[in-house]
Amino acid sequence: MRPPFSPLLRPWLRRMSTVCFPLAEARGLLRVRGPHTEGFLQGLVTNDVERLKDGAMYAHMLNVQGRSLYDVLLYRVPGPQIGPHDLLLECDVAAVDSIRQHLQLYNFRQRVEVRPCPELSVWALIQEKKELSVLPPSDPGCVPDPGCVPDPRCPEMGFRMVAPTGHNVPDILPGTEPGNVCNYRRHRYQHGIPEGVQDLPPGVALPLESNLVYMNGISFSKGCYVGQELTARTHHTGVIRKRLVPVRLSSPRSAESEGLEITTMSGKSAGKFRAGVEDLGLALLRLAHVGEELQITAGGGAPVGVKASLPGWWPGPGEGT
Structure with a gap:
């Protein structure tokens, strides 16, 4: 079954030269489900999960010393088999098992299930021509489809799409062009967007030096989470050299x-x-x-x-x- 696409997306595609990048070899998905999902993740990620409505949210998971372990994108994507508390967690494909173990380590008798999600894959939809502007995430028309949402990190990263594995998105979206992971990485590096364990070595990278604030990946008003103390103290000093x-x-x-x-x-x-x-x-x-x-x-x-x-x-x- 093809994922549905709202008419709101098609004008965006028509006025831009859009490239679809399949990210299955670089990015994996976990499904986190259960009635305690939001509260469980709230204590483990830097952003405020309770503010995530339909769409995507960027965040890091930190160790107790306040260094980044994993960068993740959280999705609340409506669907026939997705419950009201279910979230999809996108991460580096090499970190899927490590993140699953990390979440299970902190799962103390909470009604939360974490499992791989091979039936779904992640795509990036990015405009190619620099002179055309991407719709900003604040634009109400920027949520064109339940499975296609604005990348929350910055407008230059376009849209993120979660589609059934095996679908060829350029076939579904006429007028788009196929891309590859190498060119996707070049686009990220050109715009200064780190992603995955190579760019953000686990236990080494500091979240604020990694531009977590600039990429809308942290909340300084939410409750406590693992690694919060050093991050909050560094933020309030206002000095990032x-x-x-x-x-x-x-x-x-x-x-x-x-x-x-x-x-x-x-x-x-x-x-x-x-x-x-x-x-x-x-x-x-x-x-x-x-x-x-x-x-x-x-x-x-x-x-x-x-x-x-x-x-x-x-x-x-x-x-x-």
Whole structure:
């Protein structure tokens, strides 16, 4: 059975060159169901699950030291076999089993069931032409279909779609073009969007340095959750000196580039290269060095130039932490 599509989506597709990226090899789904689902997840993720209506919500799961373990997208997607308290949890496909074990560890006699959801797959629908604007998440017409919702992280990430596994979304949505995971990653890195355990190493990445606030992934007014104390304290100091930023390399990266130090031309440490594909990637940089000439030197080889930038979708000074 094909998933239903509202007429609200079709004008959006007609006026944009939209690419459909199948993410089954990169992103997995868990189904969390039961009458205690919202309260259970409320104590384990950074965002306020009780505010999630129909649509999607971004969040991190933290360890007790306040470092990110997993980045997730939560969906409340209506359907014939989905109960009123059921949620879908999207995560890195390599972390599905780890997240399931993590949730079960905290499931103390609560009526919550967590199981894999191979019958559904995730797609990203992203516009290709930069001169056309994506409908912002605040637009009421931005929820075009129960299975297709705005990506909550930033407008440049377009829509997220949850569809039955085996469906070919470009066939269902005439006028869209098929994409691949490599180009999807390039799009993410171009706009500075981290995703998965490679970009956000479990137990290493700090959520605020990973731009969790900018990506609408945290609530500072909800109740307690695992890892809250350090995150809240850092937020209220208002000082974030390092952030994940998009970088472009002067030549395609090698596999050995990940984790290497980025320096200024004078040799001063500026940060570390986190992950990338070809000549694009993410780096955890001191903001004071963004805009300077930077480089990576590995194994005695020739230095590789690094050009860092701040994403256009970031809020202006004083608008966010």
